[in-house]
Amino acid sequence: MNDTTASTPPAKKPAGRRKFELDERLKAYKGVWVFIEHERGAAHPVSWELLGEGRKLADKLGVELGAVVPGAPGEDTQKFCAEAFQYGADLCYLIEDPALAEYRNQSYTRALTDLVNKYQPEILLLGATTLGRDLAGSVATTLQTGLTADCTELNIDMENRSLAATRPTFGGSLLCTIVTLNYRPQMATVRPRVMAMPARDETRTGRIVEHPLALVETDIVTKVLEFIPDERRDQANLPFADIIVAGGRGMKRPENFQLIWDLAKVLGAEVGATRPVVQAGWVGADRQVGQSGKTVRPKLYIAVGISGAVQHRVGMEGSDVVIAINQDPNAPIFDFATYGIVGNAMQIVPALTEAFRQHLATAKLAS
Amino acid sequence: MHIVVCIKQVPDSAQIRVHPVTNTIMRQGVPAIVNPYDLVALEEALRLKDRYQAHVTVLTMGPPQAETALRKALSFGADEAILLTDRAFAGADTLATSYALASAIRQIQKDMPVDLVFAGKQTIDGDTAQVGPGIAVRLGLQMLTYVCKIEALDLEQREITVQRRAEGGVQVLKTRLPALITVLEGINEMRFATMPDMFRAARHPLKVWDKDAAGIEDATRIGLKGSPTVVSKVFAPTPRTQKAEIVQTQSDQPRDQAATLLAKLFTKFPQLRAEIGRRAS
Numbered sequence: 003m004n005d006t007t008a009s010t011p012p013a014k015k016p017a018g019r020r021k022f023e024l025d026e027r028l029k030a031y032k033g034v035w036v037f038i039e040h041e042r043g044a045a046h047p048v049s050w051e052l053l054g055e056g057r058k059l060a061d062k063l064g065v066e067l068g069a070v071v072p073g074a075p076g077e078d079t080q081k082f083c084a085e086a087f088q089y090g091a092d093l094c095y096l097i098e099d100p101a102l103a104e105y106r107n108q109s110y111t112r113a114l115t116d117l118v119n120k121y122q123p124e125i126l127l128l129g130a131t132t133l134g135r136d137l138a139g140s141v142a143t144t145l146q147t148g149l150t151a152d153c154t155e156l157n158i159d160m161e162n163r164s165l166a167a168t169r170p171t172f173g174g175s176l177l178c179t180i181v182t183l184n185y186r187p188q189m190a191t192v193r194p195r196v197m198a199m200p201a202r203d204e205t206r207t208g209r210i211v212e213h214p215l216a217l218v219e220t221d222i223v224t225k226v227l228e229f230i231p232d233e234r235r236d237q238a239n240l241p242f243a244d245i246i247v248a249g250g251r252g253m254k255r256p257e258n259f260q261l262i263w264d265l266a267k268v269l270g271a272e273v274g275a276t277r278p279v280v281q282a283g284w285v286g287a288d289r290q291v292g293q294s295g296k297t298v299r300p301k302l303y304i305a306v307g308i309s310g311a312v313q314h315r316v317g318m319e320g321s322d323v324v325i326a327i328n329q330d331p332n333a334p335i336f337d338f339a340t341y342g343i344v345g346n347a348m349q350i351v352p353a354l355t356e357a358f359r360q361h362l363a364t365a366k367l368a369s
Numbered sequence: 370m371h372i373v374v375c376i377k378q379v380p381d382s383a384q385i386r387v388h389p390v391t392n393t394i395m396r397q398g399v400p401a402i403v404n405p406y407d408l409v410a411l412e413e414a415l416r417l418k419d420r421y422q423a424h425v426t427v428l429t430m431g432p433p434q435a436e437t438a439l440r441k442a443l444s445f446g447a448d449e450a451i452l453l454t455d456r457a458f459a460g461a462d463t464l465a466t467s468y469a470l471a472s473a474i475r476q477i478q479k480d481m482p483v484d485l486v487f488a489g490k491q492t493i494d495g496d497t498a499q500v501g502p503g504i505a506v507r508l509g510l511q512m513l514t515y516v517c518k519i520e521a522l523d524l525e526q527r528e529i530t531v532q533r534r535a536e537g538g539v540q541v542l543k544t545r546l547p548a549l550i551t552v553l554e555g556i557n558e559m560r561f562a563t564m565p566d567m568f569r570a571a572r573h574p575l576k577v578w579d580k581d582a583a584g585i586e587d588a589t590r591i592g593l594k595g596s597p598t599v600v601s602k603v604f605a606p607t608p609r610t611q612k613a614e615i616v617q618t619q620s621d622q623p624r625d626q627a628a629t630l631l632a633k634l635f636t637k638f639p640q641l642r643a644e645i646g647r648r649a650s
């Protein structure tokens with residue numbers, strides 16, 4: 003994103019004045035790539051979401067969709083390649099080396115930049131995860147190209163075959179579309195759950211292109227001493243929760259937040275929160291939904307005592323069904339919720355918890 | 370030990386409004402603040418200073434008014450402050466910004482070698498999270514992003530051990546200095562500046578560097594000219610709009626409201642009934 007605050011007035015940049023025509027050298031860049039992120043034996047779903055999006059871009063451009071699968075021998079790299087084909091990739095670039103067993107910036111940056119320099123894709127997409135952002139930043143700098151972070155929409159400007167990457171700015175109050183001029187590849191990151199999961203076609207296959215890593219373990223300065231999984235730390239995994247009960251400042255006091263936990267427990271749901279609630283320390287930062295928190299896409303989102311500010315909305319408007327409980331009938335949350343109850347959360351939430359509990363008890367009896 | 374902390378002055382986005390007709394940002398009267406994530410980085414650097422007697426230099430690129438951000442950092446305990454300001458820096462994207470900051474850090478190194486560079490996780494106005502990594506690559510620093518804890522620092526061996534937030538867990542990483550660290554929010558609480566601190570900071574001399582003083586070698590790589598990305602369009606989002614169906618009951622009793630809601634929900638969305646049932650069983 004261009005920094006309009008770095009100096010002097012935010013001159014609206016007329017993109018037309020700058021060079022859209024590609025240098026001959028850069029015209030050789032062809033194809034759309036998605037980086038396949040995996041850790042501890044599981045691929046990150048954002049990789050499949052990006053393949054779904056990448057497929058559309060590749061089709062518009064009439065080029066191939068490639069998946070980049072790095073990893074160590076003995077890891078499930080073949081399985082990830084097979085899955086990548088099923089989610090839409092035409093070919094997989096497989097880089098296998100013991101030095102890629104665990105993510106480290108140096109080895110992964112080397113793997114990806116070498117691959118880009120050799121096979122020259124025009125577009126490279128990565129998940130906006132802690133891994134993807136770490137890697138994208140160093141890869142873009144090494145390749146000296148443009149990178150647009152946290153995109154919510156990707157498109158092709160057919161006039162010059164360039165990637166038009168749209169992202170929220172100023173906390174989601176505005177959107178801006180960013181293009182990369184005379185540089186390739188055009189890089190973008192997208193957060194998990196922003197794009198829909200594509201359908202999986204079990205019959206699809208593709209070809210694998212192997213590429214070596216030009217680096218050995220002793221070249222890598224940083225060592226991984228340990229990995230502490232989140233199960234041991236009680237971290238929430240909000241982006242992939244199917245049901246979320248979220249509480250806002252309308253819960254008034256930390257003790258009242260227990261009502262949110264109680265409802266979540268009955269529903270087998272995750273607990274989410276707005277930023278003021280996280281800042282007050284009622285719940286951990288991993289539970290914040292919104293612009294500066296997580297993007298979620300549950301089947302059901304229950305928003306309690308949440309006004310529905312734009313910074314919160316952008317993180318949860320992909321929810322299938324939204325139930326809002328708020329005492330203010332004019333709260334903005336009612337403008338994008340499916341159902342609303344106007345009233346005092348301290349009374350309605352316990353009643354709702356009880357109603358779900360009873361429903362589940364009778365459902366169990368009946369079965 | 371010498372630590373450089375990169376900070377940025379940003380408009381307080383909580384107070385930004387968008388003009389309903391022209392779709393432009395209304396900046397008038399919006400106060401400028403230090404990017405909150407950068408304060409977390411500064412505090413972490415100051416904690417190292419307290420323990421190891423480090424020298425802390427704060428560096429910012431911005432308009433002349435960004436001086437305020439530097440003074441604030443000085444009041445918290447930074448030793449030295451440098452402002453990169455030049456019209457030629459304007460309109461920089463992340464690539465051009467990291468080029469300018471990296472050049473400046475090279476200049477800073479000439480006086481005193483740098484062991485650690487700190488940056489915030491991201492900014493609240495751009496939130497790209499790329500300037501830190503960009504600086505690391507350009508200066509050949511070991512890169513540690515999303516650090517949630519500095520476990521150990523061994524100045525003899527020139528090694529640092531940190532916890533880094535990864536997907537699904539935390540990596541414990543050990544690397545060599547010099548390194549660049551971006552820190553996660555919420556890992557510390559910013560100290561307070563006393564009145565005497567503020568007075569001292571107000572009088573503290575600043576270094577103001579233009580592009581030549583910052584050692585910019587290639588002027589085509591800074592500012593708008595050095596930015597591969599351009600904004601081609603700015604527009605208002607079309608948000609999800611769906612006027613909520615407000616649950617109406619005769620009694621206004623929470624129990625009735627809850628029952629009515631469940632009935633509506635499960636009739637219209639039978640799949641949710643199955644989903645919830647599946648979890649409970």
Ligand SMILES: Cc1cc2nc3c(=O)[nH]c(=O)nc-3n(C[C@H](O)[C@H](O)[C@H](O)COP(=O)(O)OP(=O)(O)OC[C@H]3O[C@@H](n4cnc5c(N)ncnc54)[C@H](O)[C@@H]3O)c2cc1C
Pocket residue numbers: 173249250251252253275276277278279290291292293294295296306307308309310311312313314317327328329330333345346347348381382383384493
């Ligand atoms: C740069 C930036 C990033 C941000 N990022 C995020 C983000 O990621 N996520 C986020 O959530 N926010 C974010 N915010 C903050 C956001 O602007 C709002 O301030 C915030 O979402 C409001 O939280 P809230 O709805 O809990 O509180 P409020 O806006 O105070 O709303 C409380 C609501 O509770 C209702 N209420 C009060 N009492 C009761 C009761 N007894 N029963 C029922 N209802 C009651 C009120 O009617 C009101 O609607 C960000 C802001 C900025 C500037």
